[in-house]
Amino acid sequence: EKGGFDWFMRKEIHEQPQAVADTLLGRFDADRRLTLDEVRISEAELRTIDKIVIVACGTAFYAGLVAKYAIEHWTRVPCEVEIASEFRYRDPIITGRTLVVTISQSGETADTLMAVRHAREQGAKVIAICNTNGSTIPRESDAVLYTHAGPEIGVASTKGFMTQVAACYLLGLYLAQVRGTKYGDEIATIMRELESMPAKIQKVLDAQQQVLDLAAELVDSKTVLFLGRHVGYPVALEGALKLKEIAYLHAEGFPAGELKHGPIALVEQDLPVFVIVPPQGRDQLHDKVVSNIQEVRARGARTIVLVEEGDHEVEPYADVLIRLPQASTLLQPLLATVPLQVFACELATLLGHDADQPRNLAKSVTVE
Numbered sequence: 150e151k152g153g154f155d156w157f158m159r160k161e162i163h164e165q166p167q168a169v170a171d172t173l174l175g176r177f178d179a180d181r182r183l184t185l186d187e188v189r190i191s192e193a194e195l196r197t198i199d200k201i202v203i204v205a206c207g208t209a210f211y212a213g214l215v216a217k218y219a220i221e222h223w224t225r226v227p228c229e230v231e232i233a234s235e236f237r238y239r240d241p242i243i244t245g246r247t248l249v250v251t252i253s254q255s256g257e258t259a260d261t262l263m264a265v266r267h268a269r270e271q272g273a274k275v276i277a278i279c280n281t282n283g284s285t286i287p288r289e290s291d292a293v294l295y296t297h298a299g300p301e302i303g304v305a306s307t308k309g310f311m312t313q314v315a316a317c318y319l320l321g322l323y324l325a326q327v328r329g330t331k332y333g334d335e336i337a338t339i340m341r342e343l344e345s346m347p348a349k350i351q352k353v354l355d356a357q358q359q360v361l362d363l364a365a366e367l368v369d370s371k372t373v374l375f376l377g378r379h380v381g382y383p384v385a386l387e388g389a390l391k392l393k394e395i396a397y398l399h400a401e402g403f404p405a406g407e408l409k410h411g412p413i414a415l416v417e418q419d420l421p422v423f424v425i426v427p428p429q430g431r432d433q434l435h436d437k438v439v440s441n442i443q444e445v446r447a448r449g450a451r452t453i454v455l456v457e458e459g460d461h462e463v464e465p466y467a468d469v470l471i472r473l474p475q476a477s478t479l480l481q482p483l484l485a486t487v488p489l490q491v492f493a494c495e496l497a498t499l500l501g502h503d504a505d506q507p508r509n510l511a512k513s514v515t516v517e
């Protein structure tokens with residue numbers, strides 16, 4: 150049942166190329182227009198939307214943070230992302246022109262469900278991004294966009310996250326098409342790049358031995374930091390969450406630019422610091438992140454740098470280089486997340502923990 154893997158989690162990590170491909174499949178009509186059949190909200194209504202609010206918990210929340218960057222860039226509609234358990238208790242500003250997007254692998258998370266009910270009571274339209282057919286959240290929403298990850302057994306979400314990110318990209322592109330933003334014309338190009346991602350994810354998996362060795366080296370760590378900027382920031386948060394969830398290791402993710410405003414005080418000799426580097430040349434943040442790597446290294450950190458192939462600038466400052474296939478900035482999370490998942494799974498294994506059933510956690514939490 151685990152297909153030769155020791156954990157469902159490890160199996161699910163390896164299923165990610167297929168899961169992402171399946172989530173992207175069949176979204177074009179004969180005229181190469183993006184169609185999201187399940188999104189039963191009229192195009193006229195989607196054109197009146199003046200705000201998008203993404204609501205989710207845990208890993209799904211981080212998928213939402215990635216989505217914010219893509220959705221705002223492509224649609225120019227303001228997009229907020231909120232932890233579901235915080236949402237309805239603060240009297241959020243929701244109107245008939247707000248589009249609420251929930252993200253939930255299980256479709257049963259009570260915090261997210263309560264947010265759906267609250268949003269609809271305020272007259273908002275709700276789209277559920279969900280992996281479980283017929284579950285409660287899609288049933289109570291106006292529309293659903295299914296991820297096609299297949300069943301996810303490991304409590305810590307992996308392929309769930311990756312397909313949520315992919316589905317959010319589809320939703321963002323679809324809204325750009327419907328609303329006729331300038332990116333509406335680039336959809337075919339962006340979709341082609343998206344469709345190339347499963348093969349690139351596979352390449353990252355094929356190179357995982359290095360990450361397994363790294364976990365063995367770092368098995369005695371007490372704390373691990375993750376730094377990123379732009380979409381690399383939510384990836385950093387997700388990398389840290391995975392370590393907390395299954396390796397019971399203290400870990401924090403920070404926006405790299407915020408380092409100097411506090412977290413750099415944590416850096417001491419041999420502290421492992423993972424850094425996600427934005428694509429070189431095409432991205433203005435690249436050089437700033439390279440400086441951040443130098444800053445933590447000068448203070449003794451052991452730098453583990455996730456960087457695209459062909460970027461040699463970081464080499465002098467990296468103790469470990471994890472190479473990623475090239476991708477545009479917005480799509481890089483589909484690659485950069487993978488080594489962090491592999492690292493957490495391996496570290497949990499080496500520490501003798503059950504990677505599939507971490508202590509104190511449940512796959513879906515049906516109480517608020």
Ligand code: BG6
Nearest residue numbers: 206207208209253254255258306
């Ligand atoms: C938590 C799980 O309780 O719920 C996390 O332990 C998960 O792994 C989160 O990300 C959200 O779950 P769902 O099903 O709503 O995506």
